[in-house]
Amino acid sequence: MNAESWQKSMAGSNRTWIEETLSQHRRLTPAVVRLLENILDRSSIEYLSISGRTKELSSTEEKIRRKKYAQPELQLTDLSGIRVITFLETQVKEISDIIRATFDIDDKHSFDRASILGDDRMGYRSTHFVCTLGPSRKGLLEYEALSELKFEIQVRTVLQHAWAELAHDRSFKLGTGLPAKIQRKLNLYSGMLEIVDGAFDEIARDVDAYKSEIATKTASQLSDTELNSLTLQPYLEQLSDQYDLGIIFVEIPDEVLNEFKAFGLNKIGDLKAIANKYVLEQISEHSAGDENAIGFVRTLMMYHDIDRYFTIWKRWEGLDRPTASLLAKRYGSQKFKLLMKEKHIWIEGEEDLGLPQDPLDDEIPW
Template sequence: MDKTLNLEVIKFRYPDVSRLYEKLGSKVTDIIRSMISTEGVKSHAIYHRVKELKSLIDKIESKDKYSKLEDITDLCGVRIITYLASDVDSIVKIIRDKFVIDEINSIDKRKKDAKEFGYKSVHLVVSLPDNWIGSPIDQELKGLKVELQIRSILEHAWAEIEHDLGYKSDSAVPYPLQRGFTRLAANLESADFEFDRLKNMKKEYEQEVVDSIDPTSVVPVSVNPISLSVFANSNSTFNEIRDELTKERGMKYARGNKNFDKIIEKLSYLKINTINELEVVINANKEPFKRFVRLLFERRKDSREVILHESPLEYLLHYIAASKGREYLNKYKVYGTNSPEGNVKEITDFLDLYRDAHSNN
């Protein structure tokens, strides 16, 4: 080992060094989380760690190649766990576009032999660009390196289990265990591939829904959670309603995580089975329906600040039910629930709204 790297000096210095790298790791984690969110890429988790002193000493003693502490590029590590394998490439591109990359110490461990299975992850050693270090307090971070590990959630599961079982060296593991680990790695890689394939199939179906939503279409689009989500987000009248509520009432627009089960139950009661039928109703009642929603918010006593992308769809169902009269409306409110009040919680009378919306014609 190079004598210029004195272990006693490192032991004395490392508490201050680790605090510096903790600051760097926190900053890099926040930056990456913000960047990928802005680009619309989802992550399961992003977190950082600073190498513990014992682990550092073990590394220095086992690898006779370090002349100074800065040669060790993983003193700080940030782990980025994605849901899908394809998201890894998206995040790698974002990072390569923004950070300074140490290519010599970076490696893509996904590029294995075609017959080899096992740990796959992208390791990028990065530092902050100089123009990101504007504050004097951050000058101490200049030139410091962080190792980023980017991998899918299934790869993360593999790595954690592999580590827990102590599977690190082929020569130390009996053949049956080696084969078992290899089978498991192959299955996980297949699962990653299948999740990406399902994601692409979902995108293709969503585009088919968009292309097929037309009152004159000979191929009706059935009601299901995916088609309803696409319709709720893409319909022009719904978008006009959202724009009016966000601009005139200062409400924020948000994409909800609704499973649409209750909406589907209400549609069943309204005897609406296709997206195309909903489109016909909107096209025939566009202006009174918009007035219906406008009056709804004028007469509400609450102070809600957010409108979800599926909310205009729910308002449309209320409008349709109100168009059929009081008895039908009351049954609509309780349909599909065990509650005598139903699951439509609204202090405003939809029947009055419907009548007033049409009286302005």
């Protein structure tokens, strides 16, 4: 079809069809994004992002012209495009299974680029589906007139996405037709990226297996295990339940774990040694019932040896009222107040801790 014939074909009904169809796809695209978000959230499958786009009129016309589509109403499958970016290859498979169970799949036009490339070739990999919403949603008002429209869903890991963006960005010139020497180097680095993608997947499985193993152990059995974010959580959960501490577990950064270890808490048993029954009962008595795991361990360290703790202190700047009362009772009001003043630590409700007055009160702005 030459340019003149194309211009004639676009006049009238054909162009009207494209405009009307794109209008429907502008409804379809966000509807599919919301549907996928809801399903993946309910399935507790983690993902980085879900995004969608609807083709513009000009790019639709350009594609029909470039591909010389004689029946664009049948051949155009990507007027709505949805992209799901995951963290791991395992999640790609899980999400692909959900897509197959949720939508009607056009298997003839759906594909996995990994299988197309084969095991001996490197390059851009992702999984593509051509779908329709299917007859089961045809009667729903929100999908009225949308159930037969085709759309594409692309599922890839964040590393596959990064590679694809580089490969398709013309400024990087990583497309086809490169000199053999550069192409070999490109293949090498893309292969390394695939190895890393698989390695992250393997590490995630190792973490899950380790967590499952730790979850079966009692506090006593955990004593000889390394103190880390994975072993600390089940141990603190057991303590919290036993002493009604209301500990809220949060992700513990490496720098905080290093703080614990600098104090001497290298194993769960080290923490257990300073968390005896009397100490935990005292903390429970002064607890507000909503302390996070980091604050709880810091309280234990300060209660055990406040002078040693402040030799490895990571410069947090505030202390809640119940903890301040606990530590003032443990070390005496005067010593505790002087230490807090020296470290410039703000105390919640510091003007009325209900502690005995001493001569230094006039000098220390509580």
